[in-house]
Amino acid sequence: MATFLYRLGRTAFRRRRLVALLWVALLVLAGVGAATAPVATSASFSIPGTEAQKAFDLLEERFPAASADGATARVVFKAPDGGKMTEPGHKAEVNKAVEELKSGSDQIASVTDPYAAKAVSQDGSTAYVSVTYKVNSMELTDDTREALKETGTEARDAGLTVEIGGDALQTVPESGVGEIIGVMVAAVVLVITFGSLVAAGLPLLTAIIGVGIGVSTITALASVLDLGSTTSTLAMMIGLAVGIDYALFIVSRYRAELAEGREREDAAGRAVGTAGSAVVFAGLTVVIALVGLAVVNIPMLTKMGVAAGGTVVIAVLIALTLIPALLGFAGKRVVGRKARKAAESAKSAEGAEGAEAAGKPSLEKASRQEAGKPNMGTRWSRFVLRRPVAVLLLAVVGLGAAAVPVSSLQMGLPDDGSQPTSTTQRRAYDLLSEGFGPGFNGPLLVVVDGDRAAADRTAEEIRKLDGVAAVTPPTPNEAGDTAMITVVPKDRPSSAETEELVHTIRDANGDDVLVTGATAMNIDFSQRMNDALVPYLALVVGLAFLLLTVVFRSVLVPLKAAFGFLLSVVAALGAVVAVFQWGWLGSLFGVEQTGPIMSMMPIFMVGVVFGLAMDYEVFLVTRMREAYVHGQRPGEAIVTGFKHGARVVTAAAVIMIAVFAGFIGSSEQMVKMIGFGLAIAVFFDAFVVRMAIVPAVLALLGHKAWWLPRWLDRALPNVDVEGEKLHRELADSGRQQDDPDEERELARV
Structure with a gap:
């Protein structure tokens, strides 16, 4: 593989104009497709094989009107203290609002009269108007939403409280300036890392191009493939992070090759052949983790994983082709300013006569001197080698302490009750809970596949159950072979009591x-997530273990990588519970309302964080493996790996943390939680697991870390990720070019 990638890198460097033109053309093509595609809607949500989905499918077949997917809204009215909504004045204001709604938009399907529909609370303080639309929430026009928001303006002036709930006000999540701040932080880190604006700009430019192509493609296909708006947000989050990181590793290796005295084209080829091999396998682990979400058997989650995985593939291809092409355009400006100044000083000192011959070697010499100095990675690795047991214990205990909150993890899906109290959706939710009971916001729909007599018996039995606040009379379909019953629980939708009631009715x-x-x-979704977690872990960790065994030619290194990942992801999940469920430092992260952790969060974190964690493992340990294969002792190999890789991995981690943390400012609770979870997980994995646990474990294992049974060594393919075969071929080629007569004589002998 390294040889193929070496040739690919050199070809991209030579044909840089053609390569750059092709990627720009792809970006323009994807952009045109996104601009002309229909507006993305909310992805249809289904959980195949669950009872809730079977009931929904039965409703769609026998109650077509009831299963329509149009947007809905509830306009909630509350009388002033001590007042009644049945008073003539208040009743007139509500009727006026109903008429406003009916004439406010041609997208309205129906508007109910709260007095005719008995939608007034028992104490008379609260009433609500139900509104249904002909289209889903993403297809509502701005005029329709504005008309809904302005409903009840006169009622408010008359002293009534008016709030609006439902999905009709749902829009594409806004992340504010968070992503921009994340990219700016990434730019600063890259400038500090490389000391060159050109070198720092390359990863940012290529990552933006990759994300632009990926997100535009998702937008163009969203309507056809039923991709929700959240899909593009996830793809942007993952694609931006890995795109910057992969380019960062290639550029860093290119500069190291220049420091060794390589020609620019050869340096680009070697960088892609060595660091590019690590990029391929790191990207493959991320794709495996994301596409592996299909094992959960929830179409929406599968599509999100595949779409994000496609963006990662684009990031890998850009790193292997566009980066070497842009390095060809960059010239010597990709080297740090200090090295260039040192080269210029050397030129001046040697005089005009030797300037032409000495200019280039001076730049190489200055680069080597800069790269050869001991850095923080060198000093830190030597510190760990002196105290491996203490470092290992401290890191494991620290992650274990962070994981403690996981023991009280509660999972559920967010509804309007999890919205900030400043939103009208949350205030409408609270008004309905106060006026009609906590369970009113989460009614259960019972579908009886039978005649009216069977439906009546079922309704009567449900009324006798504990935890039931109200049961409506059965509503049969036209054929009379199916009926619907609405059951209002006594407790709020996300409570354990409501979940128990659902199971009781079913049993x-x-x-x-x-x-x-x-x-x-929501209950079935959470159960599916729980049931799928262990199989998903086994699939992803198992495949990645095999992949890393091939890469590192070792059994213990992949095993250590898997255990380190489990520590970091459990610790990160504990931090999510502490912030979003317990409320610790919640105000710092904009968490206005604590509640259950989103059901998909654990399995989603496992998938994404595992892929990203393996990135650091591959990039850091590959350098160690390369040094060990070339004859260094285990301890020396660890120091070499940290000398060349620690600074780059640290920069990559800081960039990822900055990008993910940018999504904490999102107005959507789910995106906010994902951004925080991924940011803290990358922090734990990069700075605790990879920087502390990995060198400590490798130091304790010594030569055994690279042990591989002979039979397994013969069975596994040799992918040459450290470029040993490539170096050998290039060395042989160099000797032949240096002295072809000597090579022929050696061959004859």
């Missing part, structure tokens, strides 16, 4: 009685 009735609705779907 007390046969297969002809199915429970669905948003609350039941």
